[in-house]
Amino acid sequence: MSNETTPIRPDPVFTPDAAFFWEGVTRGELLGQRCSDCMKITHPPRPMCPVCHSIKRETVKLSGRGIVTSWVIPRHPAPIGFAEAPIVALIELEEGIRMVSNVIDVAPDAMKNGIAVEVRYAPTKGGKAVPVFAPAKGGARE
Numbered sequence: 001m002s003n004e005t006t007p008i009r010p011d012p013v014f015t016p017d018a019a020f021f022w023e024g025v026t027r028g029e030l031l032g033q034r035c036s037d038c039m040k041i042t043h044p045p046r047p048m049c050p051v052c053h054s055i056k057r058e059t060v061k062l063s064g065r066g067i068v069t070s071w072v073i074p075r076h077p078a079p080i081g082f083a084e085a086p087i088v089a090l091i092e093l094e095e096g097i098r099m100v101s102n103v104i105d106v107a108p109d110a111m112k113n114g115i116a117v118e119v120r121y122a123p124t125k126g127g128k129a130v131p132v133f134a135p136a137k138g139g140a141r142e
C-alpha cells in the first residue's frame, strides 16, 4: 500500500469486458482472461481471443508477480490525481501478459528495467482500487 491517507487517485474507468478485472482488484485479486479453447491468457480483457478468435472466455487468478520491462515518469503535463508524478511502467507478468501500471516504493533514481515486482492494491478516491506494483521480496533480477 502507498502512504496516501486520503486517496486522490482517480477511479478506474472500465468497459463491460473488463468488469471482472476491476471487481477482482476491488477484492484484492488480480484476475486475467483466458481463452477456453487455446488456453492463452490475454490482457486487456476483450470479447474475442486474439490468437484463435474464440469467444469462449474464462477467468483465472494471476500470480501478481512480474518484471518491469519499460517505464517513464510523466512530469509534463502534471498528472491529474497524483501529488507527485507516478512511475508508469510496463510490467510483464509471469503468465506472459503485459500490463501498464504504476510502480510504488521505488525512488525515481533507483528505478530501472528488470526490477522484480509484485502487485499491491492502491485505493482510489471513489472507494475502488487499482493494481500497482512494488519491488518483490528478493530484490532485483539483473
Ligand SMILES: [Zn+2]
Pocket: 035, 036, 037, 038, 039, 040, 049, 050, 051, 052, 053, 054
Ligand atoms: Zn484462443
